[in-house]
Structure formats: C-alpha cells, structure tokens
Amino acid sequence: MIALVEELGFYLAQECYWYNPAKMPAPAEWVTVRRVRIKDSVEHVWWLSKTPFPKADNRRVLRPYSADMLRLAKRGVKTTVRPSGHSITSSFDKIESGGSIPSNVLEDQNANDMLIVGNNSANDPYTIRCKKSGVKIHPARFPAALPEFFVKLLTEEGDLVVDPFAGSNTTGAVAERLGRRWIALELLEEYLEASKFRFGG
Numbered sequence: 190m191i192a193l194v195e196e197l198g199f200y201l202a203q204e205c206y207w208y209n210p211a212k213m214p215a216p217a218e219w220v221t222v223r224r225v226r227i228k229d230s231v232e233h234v235w236w237l238s239k240t241p242f243p244k245a246d247n248r249r250v251l252r253p254y255s256a257d258m259l260r261l262a263k264r265g266v267k268t269t270v271r272p273s274g275h276s277i278t279s280s281f282d283k284i285e286s287g288g289s290i291p292s293n294v295l296e297d298q299n300a301n302d303m304l305i306v307g308n309n310s311a312n313d314p315y316t317i318r319c320k321k322s323g324v325k326i327h328p329a330r331f332p333a334a335l336p337e338f339f340v341k342l343l344t345e346e347g348d349l350v351v352d353p354f355a356g357s358n359t360t361g362a363v364a365e366r367l368g369r370r371w372i373a374l375e376l377l378e379e380y381l382e383a384s385k386f387r388f389g390g
C-alpha cells in the first residue's frame with residue numbers, strides 16, 4: 190500500500206478507521222451462506238498528503254475529556270513507569286489544552302463512547318425530500334460525521350474542499366455548514382440533481 194501511494198506521488202499521512210455497523214455482511218457466500226467469515230464493520234480511511242507536512246491541526250477536533258481523565262487531573266498523577274515501559278510524568282494530568290486528542294477510529298464528537306457512525310440514516314432532510322419527489326436515494330451515503338471530522342482537521346474557514354466522488358454530496362453540505370468553499374464531482378447526473386436537496390434546492 191505504502192509503495193503504491195508513493196508511486197502516485199502521495200504520502201500516507203495516517204491510516205484511519207470508520208466503524209460502520211451498517212455495513213452489509215459481505216461477501217454473502219462466505220459470511221451468510223458458508224458461515225465461515227465474520228462480518229466486516231470497519232472501513233479503512235487513508236489520509237493522503239501531497240507533502241510530508243500536511244496542513245492539519247488536531248486542536249480543531251478535540252473531544253471532551255473522559256470522566257476518568259477529569260478525575261485523574263483532579264487527583265494528580267504520580268511519576269511512574271508503566272509495565273509497558275511508558276513513562277508517566279506529572280504533565281500527564283494537565284488538561285489545559287481544551288480537550289483530548291481523538292484516536293484514528295472515527296468517533297462521534299458528541300458521544301462518550303466509540304462512535305458507531307452508521308450510514309443508514311432514513312430521516313434526514315435529503316432522504317425525506319428524495320422520497321417525496323420520487324428521486325433515487327444515493328445507496329452509499331457517508332454519515333456527515335465522517336467528512337466533518339476531516340474537513341475540520343485539515344481545513345480552515347474559507348479553504349477549498351474537493352470531493353471527486355461526491356455521490357449525494359454529503360461532503361459539500363458539511364463544507365458549506367463549516368464555512369468552507371467546495372467542489373463536487375460526480376459521474377451520475379441523477380445523484381448530483383438529488384444532492385440539491387441538501388441545500389434547500
């Protein structure tokens with residue numbers, strides 16, 4: 190994978206994961222018929238960069254501290270070395286940075302536990318308006334939390350966000366809400382047409 194990315198002229202900045210419990214049990218032959226394999230629930234998200242130092246700032250995607258972290262900060266941490274070899278110093282209990290740095294498993298900004306970001310929303314305005322108009326609903330929409338995380342991490346207000354495989358243009362709608370400019374490219378015109386519903390069109 191890394192060799193392929195380098196050949197394409199990109200750097201692999203980080204591998205991330207999207208936990209998607211709505212993923213279908215596939216390949217059906219192996220999961221539901223032969224009952225050999227178990228269900229895949231994770232999508233790989235490759236964060237690629239054109240430079241070795243991508244523009245990004247994890248302070249834009251901080252999560253609320255856990256109750257445990259808040260308790261630790263109150264109680265204070267003794268300097269010690271964990272069995273794993275990691276040194277824990279008194280700076281470990283400092284919580285002045287405004288939140289905890291998220292993990293590379295995509296999490297809901299509002300939830301305390303690991304996000305279960307399904308992509309099967311059935312009652313968002315886009316889906317409701319598609320149904321009312323008898324227009325085909327895009328079958329593989331992202332949950333908004335997925336592009337939202339990366340738009341916040343990688344861009345600032347006024348920056349340009351480009352989605353070359355836009356589908357129902359979840360990314361564009363998120364970018365617009367966050368004050369970014371956007372360009373959406375999509376092969377099938379009917380998907381682009383329906384994506385207007387995300388913008389009151």
Ligand SMILES: C[S@@+](CC[C@H](N)C(=O)[O-])C[C@H]1O[C@@H](n2cnc3c(N)ncnc32)[C@H](O)[C@@H]1O
Binds near residue numbers: 329358360376
């Ligand atoms: C997984 S979907 C994207 C869904 C989108 N993230 C959303 O939330 O609606 C991928 C889309 O890429 C489009 N696509 C595939 N090949 C393409 C190409 N060569 N150029 C532009 N779009 C393409 C497909 O028609 C499909 O709508």
